[in-house]
Amino acid sequence: MDMEKIVSLCRRRGFLFQSSEIYGGLNGFWDYGPLGVELKRNVKEAWWRDMVTQHDDLDVLPGAPSTYEMCGLDCTIIMHPQVWKCSGHFDLFVDEMVDCRETKKRYRYDQVRGRWAEAKGQKLFVCTMAENEEEEIARRAQKFFKLRAKDADQIAWDGPITTLDKIGDTSQALGPDASEPGTLTEPRDFNLMFPTIIGALAGEEGRAFLRPETAQGIFVNFKNVLDSSRVRIPFGIAQVGKSFRNEITPRNFTFRSREFEQMEIEFFCHPKTSKEWYQFWRDRRFKWYIDHGLAEGRLQLRDHDPDELSHYSTGTADIEYAFPFLAEGEFGELEGIAHRGDFDLRSHMEGKLDPKSCPLEVELGEDGKPKYKGSGRDLTYRDDLTNERFTPHVIEPSAGADRATLAFICEAYTEDEAPDDKGKMQTRTVMKLHPRLAPLKAAVLPLVKKDGMPEVAKDLYRALKAKFPVFYDEKGAVGRRYRRQDEAGTPYCITIDGDTLSDKTVTLRDRDSLEQIRVKLDDVVEEIESRVG
RNA sequence: GCGGGUGUAGCUCAAUGGUAGAGCAAUAGCCUUCCAAGCUAAAGACGAGGGUUCGAUUCCCUUCACCCGCUCCA
Numbered sequence: 253m254d255m256e257k258i259v260s261l262c263r264r265r266g267f268l269f270q271s272s273e274i275y276g277g278l279n280g281f282w283d284y285g286p287l288g289v290e291l292k293r294n295v296k297e298a299w300w301r302d303m304v305t306q307h308d309d310l311d312v313l314p315g316a317p318s319t320y321e322m323c324g325l326d327c328t329i330i331m332h333p334q335v336w337k338c339s340g341h342f343d344l345f346v347d348e349m350v351d352c353r354e355t356k357k358r359y360r361y362d363q364v365r366g367r368w369a370e371a372k373g374q375k376l377f378v379c380t381m382a383e384n385e386e387e388e389i390a391r392r393a394q395k396f397f398k399l400r401a402k403d404a405d406q407i408a409w410d411g412p413i414t415t416l417d418k419i420g421d422t423s424q425a426l427g428p429d430a431s432e433p434g435t436l437t438e439p440r441d442f443n444l445m446f447p448t449i450i451g452a453l454a455g456e457e458g459r460a461f462l463r464p465e466t467a468q469g470i471f472v473n474f475k476n477v478l479d480s481s482r483v484r485i486p487f488g489i490a491q492v493g494k495s496f497r498n499e500i501t502p503r504n505f506t507f508r509s510r511e512f513e514q515m516e517i518e519f520f521c522h523p524k525t526s527k528e529w530y531q532f533w534r535d536r537r538f539k540w541y542i543d544h545g546l547a548e549g550r551l552q553l554r555d556h557d558p559d560e561l562s563h564y565s566t567g568t569a570d571i572e573y574a575f576p577f578l579a580e581g582e583f584g585e586l587e588g589i590a591h592r593g594d595f596d597l598r599s600h601m602e603g604k605l606d607p608k609s610c611p612l613e614v615e616l617g618e619d620g621k622p623k624y625k626g627s628g629r630d631l632t633y634r635d636d637l638t639n640e641r642f643t644p645h646v647i648e649p650s651a652g653a654d655r656a657t658l659a660f661i662c663e664a665y666t667e668d669e670a671p672d673d674k675g676k677m678q679t680r681t682v683m684k685l686h687p688r689l690a691p692l693k694a695a696v697l698p699l700v701k702k703d704g705m706p707e708v709a710k711d712l713y714r715a716l717k718a719k720f721p722v723f724y725d726e727k728g729a730v731g732r733r734y735r736r737q738d739e740a741g742t743p744y745c746i747t748i749d750g751d752t753l754s755d756k757t758v759t760l761r762d763r764d765s766l767e768q769i770r771v772k773l774d775d776v777v778e779e780i781e782s783r784v785g
Numbered sequence: 786g787c788g789g790g791u792g793u794a795g796c797u798c799a800a801u802g803g804u805a806g807a808g809c810a811a812u813a814g815c816c817u818u819c820c821a822a823g824c825u826a827a828a829g830a831c832g833a834g835g836g837u838u839c840g841a842u843u844c845c846c847u848u849c850a851c852c853c854g855c856u857c858c859a
Binding site: 255256259260263264270273274275276277278279340341343344345349351437444464465497499500501503508670671672673674678680697699700701702703705727728729730731732733734735736738745747749750759761766768 | 823850851
């Protein structure tokens with residue numbers, strides 16, 4: 253399917269606009285129009301109802317190890333800066349990068365390693381990114397100085413192998429893939445987190461960040477929820493909200509936006525059962541997308557390879573969708589389900605843990621003290637039946653609301669053939685959205701604007717409108733009105749015709765099959781209600 | 786961030802160094818009795834900034850956005 257057509261329809265029908273469009277737009281930011289906002293609200297609402305408000309605390313769900321409880325949370329976008337230091341985002345998101353002018357490659361400034369080498373009257377810092385750095389640096393230096401292997405000892409090495417950021421000058425560096433020195437740019441900050449300032453006076457002490465994920469707000473409120481809500485482990489805390497990431501290359505419509513909305517759950521359980529809960533969430537979340545209309549053939553549940561995983565995690569799986577803007581066989585992430593062990597709660601308790609340590613230990617700074625101090629609060633859990641105290645393990649199903657919405661849009665976009673008024677087949681563009689997600693549930697259309705039809709139609713419109721979003725349209729040919737609703741994804745059209753006035757029935761037209769059935773006027777509300785769930 | 790391409794009305798396209806034209810859509814009205822193209826009317830655009838010029842949508846520079854490829858993707 254052609255992505256341009258989908259983008260064009262989104263714009264034309266008011267699903268999605270570029271942010272600040274009249275000023276030329278802003279890269280990586282998108283606005284939802286009148287139809288888009290309803291669609292996205294429905295996506296979030298469906299998620300919230302299915303995961304939180306309609307969750308049955310008393311019943312064991314299929315595949316679940318036991319019953320569990322669910323509750324919600326809505327925390328601030330700006331949090332204490334220490335949150336991001338202990339979560340690891342600060343170190344990971346605030347990087348200095350250097351670009352190579354020659355090869356157009358980009359490197360983390362602190363990850364490029366090299367060593368000073370001097371030969372034939374020239375001195376330079378030979379860099380590499382390779383694992384076997386010592387021989388690679390020697391090989392590259394030898395090649396650069398055009399020395400034979402037997403003359404390799406003409407190279408005078410100065411100092412140990414170190415990282416590029418320690419030498420502070422990129423102009424004498426031979427980039428890891430470059431053929432001559434001086435092609436690396438000066439290091440530049442890549443603030444993947446959006447910095448902001450708290451308070452009217454600018455200064456380092458007021459520096460804060462817009463959250464890059466909603467999850468940390470759940471961890472830092474873990475104890476509050478426990479103390480205020482009588483929930484017992486296992487339980488989950490859900491949150492929907494905006495997050496911000498300064499993506500290097502926003503691309504592919506709303507897929508990689510800098511401001512986006514997440515639907516996240518942190519599910520807290522006993523370490524002994526965490527593996528089973530991980531399986532449960534992974535399968536349940538995959539099914540959710542299928543239940544809402546994504547084709548199984550375009551959806552995949554990809555388990556991360558064991559060597560991709562942190563040692564404290566027993567699994568991470570991505571739910572991925574074959575977006576039309578991706579190459580054949582490629583998938584884009586909709587949701588990640590991660591087994592995070594006790595990493596997050598312990599980091600906020602003890603201080604940022606070193607994810608590479610095993611068993612996990614607090615990461616220390618150069619002074620031997622914790623690099624980032626934790627809150628010092630006790631975030632362990634005491635089971636008051638067994639009296640056991642432990643730090644819960646966490647399963648994190650983290651979904652992108654905008655990505656899910658985009659996937660539903662892409663999946664729904666369909667071109668098929670429908671006859672025009674002369675019986676000739678015409679291309680029809682239709683958004684086959686799941687009725688639960690469709691922005692409008694029905695349209696009420698008087699066949700013609702006379703003979704009392706609009707009056708009957710308006711009464712029906714009002715009766716339906718009390719229950720859900722409905723559109724009334726009496727203008728122009730009815731076929732044209734049908735097609736308009738098809739592009740909006742409205743699953744049902746109800747047409748009031750001459751017969752309605754005598755026998756009190758209307759036609760109910762199905763968006764996807766184009767079938768029409770007669771329904772009693774008095775039954776329409778109930779009929780639509782049952783069909784849209 | 787790099788390279789290539791694109792930018793005229795809501796959409797598709799046209800013309801021009803001298804006040805930008807059409808089709809479709811949308812709007813108002815008429816006509817219509819179930820799947821977009823019946824009639825009438827009015828409305829609507831040169832992405833932004835700067836330069837050259839008497840005059841720039843057109844030529845030049847810069848910038849912004851989108852598309853493709855690379856890079857990045859915690």
